[in-house]
Amino acid sequence: MRKIRVLVGKAGLDGHDRGAKVVASAMRDAGFEVIYTGLHQTPEMIVQAAVQEDVDAVALSILSGAHMTLFPRVLELMKEKGIQDVLLTGGGIISKEDMAALKSKGVGDLFGPGTPTTAIIEYISGWVKQHRRSKVGA
């Protein structure tokens, strides 16, 4: 079975990349193949990279408060490009209410400050295993 491939993305103007880099390093050490987009990416650039890299999950880091605009836009573009079977998850300074609102639109679990990297890795591993299985079954 191929390794789990994750695109770690920084969307928008936000330059806070400590979290994204720490999570990317932890994922790499856990055996994921990690592609990091670098900073200041538009939703279009992120989705294009997700398609090209054939990833299992897109993990966005947003600490600028623009999450209610950027997550739905990325999700919309993922549907347009036919990769709705890819998980969209992420983290940042996002209130519980906003997390719930984004989840109801189809975004996966989102993680706030203080989350252990192991929790993020377990979530993505679990999601990918379940969805690969269901794809095979279909």
Added chain:
Amino acid sequence: MAKTETKQPPRKAEHAAPAAMPEAAAPKRLFETLSGIPIKPLYTEADLPKDAATVGKPGEFPYTRGLHPEMYRTRLWTMRQFAGYGSAEHTNERFHYLLGHGMTGLSTAFDMPTLMGYDPDHPMSLGEVGREGVAVSTLADMDILFGGIPLDQVTTSMTINAPAIVLLAMYVVVAERRGITPDKLGGTIQADMLKEFIAQKEWICPPRPSVKICVDMIEWCAKNMPKWNSISISGYHIREAGATAAQELAFTLADGFGYVEECLKRGMDVDDFAPRLSFFWDVHNDFFEEIAKFRAGRRIWATIMRDKFHAKNPRSLQLRTHAQTAGVSLTAQQPLNNVARVALQALAAVLGGTQSLHTNSMDETLALPTEEAATVALRTQQIIAYESGVTETPDPLGGSYFVEALTDRIEQEAMQYIKRIDEMGGIIQAVERGYPQKEIADSAYKFQQQVERGERVIVGVNKFQTDEEITIPVLMIDPEIERKQIERTRAVRAKRDADKYAKAMTALRDACMSDKNLVPFVLDAVRAEATLGEISDVFREAYGVYREPAVF
């Protein structure tokens, strides 16, 4: 390492850490500072510096014990709370509120589009307007932001970097229109671009033209704004990105020496500009380490400015600093606990001898601060200043075996980094090679691993967690602000004198192709009501846009 079995999504992820830790394997006690400096069981006279002159007296070279003979007995630090959200009107209201509650200096937080030099109607600004700070795109916005504030009586700090030259010009022109000349204006622009490439990651152009523009401002301010700090050389963002205390000190001081060298290359006299260079430290959790860091920083700066750059004016040797409590240390879990963290950090900054201080609000890991949270943060400073008694004598910890030993140790570690950077050919080369960036990312990851192993305790996060959800009110930003800001910016573009605008912009474009100082040209563009985004576009065309290599 991570388990890969499928599990329920960890909804209460924050309560699970350190998930993989079996009961029996208690995390080891580190007996080291937050930055990894080993701590001995006992410190004695033997740990004091061999040469007592390296400690000296407050107000005397090398200023280890503080810049002034009596420190806070003569004058308290400036209580300068960073504020900015939504529109210029919102932030102006918050300024008036904080000044009414005893704040003694203004400090402006700008939103992401402003920080990156984009107008609100640029596609990159989508969803970002007014969210992380105040949106200022035009001279009209700047006038509203400082409405009713006597610019010749307050000092104003602006946390602005890549487009700092534009915001400086806007501030000068707003004052000019109120009949106040630049020499009357006191304050600081952050303007330190080197730390942007190292840590904060907000930029327009590549490092070399960015530094050129910084030096233009240092040069222009040295001649025209004697009360203005033309740069605030910042360790804050470097630390927040994950640096250790010694790395914060080393990379920041190396940035400072980098600017000094660039100014000298232009033929400026060191004593003409060095007195207006100012600094900005983070104050993290490790109490004694932070105090030692402030003391070591002053000593290194004074020594190198004297011995390497031959500064003669004592003010050129004095490292004046603003400080801010560590945003990165605050937790989203049990947010009220942050009040205690901020109080301890603020106390360390005061015992370290800071000139100015911002105390973070307890709710900053959740959103921008509410008025109540910002007030508690300010009151924390006032309690230290007026109730704790620590202001009654300078450097009360001077001579402590432990604090002096730590001061020496941090100085040594920082000096090793500074030497390594010199060997690379200076800080600009080191930044272009990604050296400080990599060192910081490695420290950040190491720290996170220690937290996840339980070796570093974060109260409420990996120990003493509660299942109970603790909520506090958070500030919401109205999405309408973005629409209104776009309208206002477009109205300015439509109404201004087109000829005057075109002339000023052509002159600015030409100046970018020469080695002329750009400040007078940006002032004219601002007088002609060019917007922040339009002026930044001129820089983009002239110097190119910086793209960071995506490495982790």
